[in-house]
Amino acid sequence: MxxxxxxxxxxxxxxxxxxxxxxxxxxxxxxxxxxxxxxxxxxxxxxxxxxxxxxxxxxxxxxxxxxxxxxxxxxxxxxxxxxxxxxxxxxxxxxxxxxxxxxxxxxxxxxxxxxxxxxxxxxLCSRCRKRRKKMAAEARAKRARKAKRLANAAAKGKTKKSKTKKKAVKKDTKKRGTKR
Ligand SMILES: [Zn+2]
The missing domain is CATH 2.170.270.10 (SET domain)
Structure with a gap:
């Protein structure tokens, strides 16, 4: 050799x-x-x-x-x-x-x-490290997508609530209007 x-x-x-x-x-x-x-x-x-x-x-x-x-x-x-x-x-x-x-x-x-x-x-071989890195990145992306979905849903929820509030206010004014 x-x-x-x-x-x-x-x-x-x-x-x-x-x-x-x-x-x-x-x-x-x-x-x-x-x-x-x-x-x-x-x-x-x-x-x-x-x-x-x-x-x-x-x-x-x-x-x-x-x-x-x-x-x-x-x-x-x-x-x-x-x-x-x-x-x-x-x-x-x-x-x-x-x-x-x-x-x-x-x-x-x-x-x-x-x-x-x-x-x-x-x-810790290069293949396993690559695989784990990829899986971690995918998990991060999944969490980010979920967070975005939740944020969107929360935002929609807020607009709905504010709409119902407005309606309620309208009703109140109507009620008040009928009282007067
Ligand atoms: Zn390995």
Whole structure:
């Protein structure tokens, strides 16, 4: 593998990996390294809160929590620019498309991780942030439309009331007129 084309940097979720130069599509850029755990050790690690476990198959899980494993800094995205693949029971990360310098490198951790660890509504990937921003804007627009409707209705109500008042006044004058 040539010298790695990315660096560790600050991301929205803590640390992440960012391209330092253009990277071509389908480039193998990292290996998910770590101790290989059997089923029992993997379950124990999971229970202890280790979030850097990569299940290779039903028997082998890689514990990638150690600092030497730079691949643990790939963040999750629902619209990723990388993915992982397994070859000879080793896990590699490759690019899914051409990547520009300074782009964060991400892969999809999978539905289970998103649901159980991140939480569907807590995902900070660019797609989810865009989706939430859009939903918030729509909710704001809806509230604004409702406020306008209420204001209009209130204004109509006022004009109606003032009309009835005028009528009442007229009636009064009529009554007074008949009295006189
Ligand atoms: Zn997301």
């Amino acid at each position: 040539p010298p790695r084309p990315y660096r560790l940097g600050r991301s929205l979720t803590g640390l992440g990996l960012f391209a330092t130069r253009p990277i071509k599509k389908k480039m193998r850029i990292a290996e998910y390294r770590g101790r290989r755990l059997g089923i029992d050790a993997a379950l124990k690690a999971e229970k202890s809160g280790n979030r850097y476990l990569y299940e290779v198959n039903s028997k082998i899980t890689i514990d990638g929590a150690k600092h030497g494993n730079l691949a643990r800094y790939f963040n999750h995205s629902c619209n990723p620019n990388c993915d992982t693949f397994i070859r000879n029971k080793r896990v590699f990360i490759r690019t899914l498309r051409n990547i520009k310098p300074e782009e964060e490198l991400t892969y999809d951790y999978g539905r289970d991780y998103l649901k159980n660890v991140i939480g569907l509504e807590n995902c």
